[in-house]
Amino acid sequence: MTALVYLHNVVKRYVRGRQTMEVLHQLDLEVPAGQFLALMGPSGSGKTTLLNLISGLDRPTSGEVTVAGERIDQLSSSRLAKWRARHVGFVFQFYNLMPMLSAERNIELPLLLTSLPGAQRKRNVAAALELVGLATHAKHKPAELSGGQQQRVAIARALIADPTLLVCDEPTGDLDRASASDILDLLQRLNREQGKTIVMVTHDQKAADYASRILHVDKGQLVAASMQSAV
Amino acid sequence: MKYFRLVWTGLWRKKVRTIFTLLSIIVAFVLFGMLQGIDTAFKQMVDQGRLNVLTVMNPAGLPLPLAYLPQIEAVHGVTGATYRSLFIGDYQSLNNIVIVLPVGANYLALNSNLFSVPPGELAAFLRTRTGALITPALALRLHWKAGDHVPIHALNAMKKDGSPDWTFDIVGTFDMPGYPSRDESLLLMNYPYYDTARATDAGTVQMYQVDIADAAQAAAISNAIDNLFANSPNRTRTETEKASAQGQLAQIGDLDFFVEAIVGAAFATLLLLTGSTLMQSYRERIHEFAVMKTLGFTDAGVAALVLSESGVLGVGAAALGLLAAHLLLPAVGRLAAGQIPGLHLPWIVFAIGIGIAVLLALASALPAAWRVRQLSIIDALAVR
Ligand SMILES: Nc1ncnc2c1ncn2[C@@H]1O[C@H](COP(=O)(O)OP(=O)(O)O)[C@@H](O)[C@H]1O
């Protein structure tokens, strides 16, 4: 098994009160290292649920989830937290930056969980800010940045600890066209130039077109779309 | 330490709220420090009260005739007796309060284990009618030295000539090693000067001090003295110096209970107040804690951040409050005009205060920390 992400027979049910809802049925998925995968599907189809399983934010009701060589469905909560810190970078629709911290302090957050000394953290943060084109905004608080800039800070934060996998949940869902294509360009560059494996949820075909592979979540299972090459 | 910035920014997220919380903690610990300081000073007075020394006073609070002295001296078991009075004055302004103790000629000799006076200065005091011995603290405070001629404006001792101004010739200093009173502004004067110059109550004393050979006989000798004057207009109450100090303490009421009740109420209020404040602060940041967990902060890690915030605030504010008490206690001592010598914040009270602050901080943050620990990332992030 060489896939970076390997899901087999994954079932996810939510129990709410007396009602049980099965969102994912016996789902299988393999994502090889270096792939830029777009997950599409209508709202409520289970895209976020699937992404949460891949990124170790949630556990399946049954089935196997192996990512970066680890059966993450079997890890304890604290082991899972450490695993996420080591392996996964997160980008959300609403950026999820810490409002009290400046851009550079937000980006530094994941590095606090490593043993890197302060000076090295500072250098890495500066490099990440440079990479996302925000070197001049290091001291800005999130509220002082545009949506597109906030999302770039979020991407820098997601990349700072050099994760094995980048997961993005509707990363352009809250952005205007121009900002959205900036972000998608950036993700594509990260995938092509640095070989980052990316799993991106989107319901926007234009966004999905930036990916190297598109899958649709349909009735709790994955349906292959065509293999695509962007642009 | 790298997490300190997170703790600090979390703390100051709502500045006004944090300042109010800070102030309420400071106030509680100022109260704690001051009351404990006063309590300690009183206990020290009782501790230092001697068992082989009796005090004789008028239970009505009035003076006693000087003529009692030979009768007291004659009581079986008494090895010596002396007397003193007390008035309060100021030098130039009310900022310079001086406590004046007119003492009998043998007062220093009888208390030689309490007072240390250079023999030459003692002799000068006894032969100079207007001579005065002062504490080194007073000498330092008002820059007085032997040979100085100083006027003291009495607040409760008029002279026959209608003036409240008493003049003294400083002849030296006396110290009271190990007694907190040594830091007070005390002045000893000769009784004859006091008694002949004063306008009222001539021929009386405020209290007698009686030395006895055997502390075990204290009760019997006290009875004997009190019986001597039982039928006179000025009855006496004789008790050991220690019992007298305890009696003075008892007049204030059950100080221990008082202190514990007030401090306990203040701390309980604090616990509820900061507890609910921290809970509110937690609710406002549910989303942020979920994000931190997403990034790989463990459940215990984020809970520790919440506890640290409370700890930094609680211990910091408590230290400020105790420091304020430390600075305020000597001022209270000055207001009490020497009646509570040795008012200060003992380091043990400081240490206990900090310990209480740590416990309060942890206890009040526990509910919030527990919620943060249990917080589900999925649920918290789903709510926007
Ligand atoms: N924590 C949860 N508890 C209960 N039901 C949930 C929870 N999260 C998602 N669901 C339900 O699961 C389905 C899929 O949700 P989601 O994965 O968020 O879809 P998508 O991201 O594709 O819009 C929805 O019907 C949603 O209501």
Ligand SMILES: [Mg+2]
């Ligand atoms: Mg979704």
